[in-house]
Amino acid sequence: MKTLTWRRTLCAALLSAGMASVHAADVVIGVPNWPSVAATASILKVVLEDNLGLEVELQNGTNPVIFEAMDSGSMHVHPEVWLPNQTNLHDKFVKTKGTVKMNPNGVAAFQGMCVTKATAERTGITRLADLADPDMAKHFDTNGDGRGEIWIGASGWASTNVEKIRAKSYGYDETMELVEMDETLAMADVDAAVTKDADHVFYCYTPNHIFAMHDLVILEEPAYDASKWMVVQPTDDPQWLEKSEAPVAWDLAYLHVHYAASLEQAHPEAAALLGSVKLTTDQVSGMTFALVVEKADPNEYAKQWAKDNAALVDSWMK
Numbered sequence: 001m002k003t004l005t006w007r008r009t010l011c012a013a014l015l016s017a018g019m020a021s022v023h024a025a026d027v028v029i030g031v032p033n034w035p036s037v038a039a040t041a042s043i044l045k046v047v048l049e050d051n052l053g054l055e056v057e058l059q060n061g062t063n064p065v066i067f068e069a070m071d072s073g074s075m076h077v078h079p080e081v082w083l084p085n086q087t088n089l090h091d092k093f094v095k096t097k098g099t100v101k102m103n104p105n106g107v108a109a110f111q112g113m114c115v116t117k118a119t120a121e122r123t124g125i126t127r128l129a130d131l132a133d134p135d136m137a138k139h140f141d142t143n144g145d146g147r148g149e150i151w152i153g154a155s156g157w158a159s160t161n162v163e164k165i166r167a168k169s170y171g172y173d174e175t176m177e178l179v180e181m182d183e184t185l186a187m188a189d190v191d192a193a194v195t196k197d198a199d200h201v202f203y204c205y206t207p208n209h210i211f212a213m214h215d216l217v218i219l220e221e222p223a224y225d226a227s228k229w230m231v232v233q234p235t236d237d238p239q240w241l242e243k244s245e246a247p248v249a250w251d252l253a254y255l256h257v258h259y260a261a262s263l264e265q266a267h268p269e270a271a272a273l274l275g276s277v278k279l280t281t282d283q284v285s286g287m288t289f290a291l292v293v294e295k296a297d298p299n300e301y302a303k304q305w306a307k308d309n310a311a312l313v314d315s316w317m318k
Contacts, residue, residue, distance in 0.1 A: 106254025
């Protein structure tokens with residue numbers, strides 16, 4: 001249960017932030033359910049409050065809910081939109097409706113499947129496609145049903161749907177149980193597997209603290225090929241899985257701040273700042289490590305981070 005402490009601390013901070021006032025906040029930042037976006041949200045809250053004197057509230061929400069809320073004006077910021085993962089939402093609200101704006105400064109991100117180095121050495125696994133072999137899959141069977149288990153992400157993540165497509169494309173949907181669960185619990189499973197010298201395979205990505213905690217091996221795949229990446233999301237077609245194929249590695253992703261176009265009229269200085277935010281993969285990984293591993297208080301950490309990076313923050317307001 002100790003591994004859940006960071007999330008409880010964060011939720012308490014978000015709740016207290018949301019209850020701090022009895023009237024609507026100037027800016028409402030949506031916070032989906034993964035660690036790096038929570039860290040970025042806390043940074044943006046402090047920067048907007050301390051530099052622009054605005055009242056800022058953090059609210060939990062899924063990607064579709066936050067985009068719909070930015071469209072209606074009930075939320076104003078999504079701190080970390082993954083592209084191409086959330087291309088369908090981006091295209092609808094940014095390109096078609098024009099109610100949401102995208103900050104062009106993306107944070108580079110990797111996505112794939114990982115095992116620990118010890119798992120790779122014990123099992124001999126090197127390629128993601130190896131999981132389609134029933135004999136290999138049995139190494140990851142923890143409940144004795146003859147199929148292995150693989151964590152593919154949390155419910156509500158666009159990447160989780162893509163991982164279902166990739167499992168079908170590589171063929172390991174027949175040999176592996178595709179597990180969806182909250183990332184906090186999934187990372188606790190990784191820690192437990194390492195402690196027990198058990199074999200474990202799971203979705204991994206950067207920016208993320210897990211690479212600093214364990215010696216990981218990224219499973220090999222054919223290089224990304226746009227002609228072979230045919231991904232349809234459930235929000236676009238009820239037969240999305242049948243119509244999709246992705247038998248290659250993910251393309252490099254980029255994480256972008258998105259914000260409601262209505263902010264340009266209501267709080268133009270906030271819109272300008274949000275459109276200028278620029279972070280690196282290492283910076284976001286460091287934020288995540290502080291909140292998840294070091295159990296830093298989100299608000300206090302964000303205040304200190306903004307102070308330590310004052311020159312960078314100043315550059316967002318020019």
